[in-house]
Amino acid sequence: MNLSPTVKTVLVMALVLTSVLAGGCLREYDTTNLQINNVDISADIIDDDIVQLDIISYVTNKGKDSGEVDIQAKAYNLDTSLLMADERISMGRIGKDKTQNGTVELQVPITGNYRIEVTMYEDGGQVSSGKATISGLESLLSSPKHSYISIRDVDASMTTRGDTTTTLKVTAFLDNYGRSDSAPLTALVKLRDAKTNLIGQSGNINIGVVKADTTVVKDIELEVAKDRDYRVEIMIFENDRIITEYGVSFFMAPDSQGDENVVKKTSSVSTTETISTEWIMPTPERAPYEDVYKTGDYPNAAPGFSVWLGIGGLLAVALLLRKRK
Structure with a gap:
């Protein structure tokens, strides 16, 4: 097939235009992630x-x-x-x-x-x-800057003994290991029957403020049924919050097998929480499809000739040139 030089030139231009415009239609943007x-x-x-x-x-x-x-x-x-x-x-x-x-x-x-x-x-x-x-x-x-209350020890002694009841004196030793005075404190003292697990008697102690780096001694007398084993449970409250607890068992029943004042259990809680951290990363919103490859702001494409419109224009020029011949 013999083509005139003019037609050949037009076809070459069409191929070049096609590759340029097609490349522009397939924009892809490298991006960081x-x-x-x-x-x-x-x-x-x-x-x-x-x-x-x-x-x-x-x-x-x-x-x-x-x-x-x-x-x-x-x-x-x-x-x-x-x-x-x-x-x-x-x-x-x-x-x-x-x-x-x-x-x-x-x-x-x-x-x-x-x-x-x-x-x-x-x-x-x-x-x-x-x-x-x-x-x-x-x-x-x-040494914490705030107050830090701990119960060092608890003693229980019998003060009176009647026909059916016994009066027990419970004495608590409290330390403030912190470097500031405590808030006003109260203590709840419970005598729990070792066999039935029922509360035999309870009472409150108004401890008040415990000075920094000091020890205070507070006691309370409670009347319970005699010849029974009990557990003494003490809870210290600061601003309606339990900050430390202590428990000790003692035995008064004639058939008890345990030794007196030997079973002790204590726990202490600082008025400041331990260090805790939590990292939260928000879930990113999914980008629109047309913006996936963009690394910046790009204007919308301006109206212009499409690939096929450009090729059609070149072919029309070629036909006009052939007619002139």
Whole structure:
């Protein structure tokens, strides 16, 4: 098939135009895929009032090499929502399929509980964020700044003995190991029958305020049925909360096999919780399909010639040239 030079030129131009326009219709954008996998929080005491929180963020890039990555951490007081500390660090560029970690140091008062917010940026734009909570920092101190009440010991003695009843005197020894005075305390004392598990008698002791680094002795007399075995149970309340408990068994029944005042059980609870953290990463929203490959903002395509319209125009030119011949 013999083609004129003009037709050949038009066909070559059509092929070039087709490849150019078709390539433009198949735009695909390489992109980074940065994710904060996890956040660890450690704490170091600076002094009695300040603690340094090390916020360690682990960032993975599952896409192309990233731009400049920054990590920002903020600490908010859980009770007041006030911002207590704010720092930002640079992690540089993160390569494809690489994981890096960066540490942000925040110094906050040791007496508070905090919400930690972590935000990741790439080239100045926010990529993702998450949050964690931390509480109980005071437990890092060897001697807590708050009150710390413990029951050292409990004694039980018989004061009177009647035909059917016995009066027992229960004495409790309480220590405050903290560095501040306690709130007003009360104690609930129960005498529980060892066989029936029923409460034989109970009463309350108004302990009051226990000064820092001191020991107080409080007692109460309770009347119970004689010649029976009992367990003494003591609960210490601070602001309607049990902060420590103590139990001791003693034996008065003639047929008892146990030794007197030998079975003891105690537990103590600080008025500050132990340190706890929880990292929460919000679930990202799924991007629209047409934006999956985009790395930035792109304008909508402007109206113009499609591939086939361009080819049709070239063929029309070729036919006109042939007619002129």
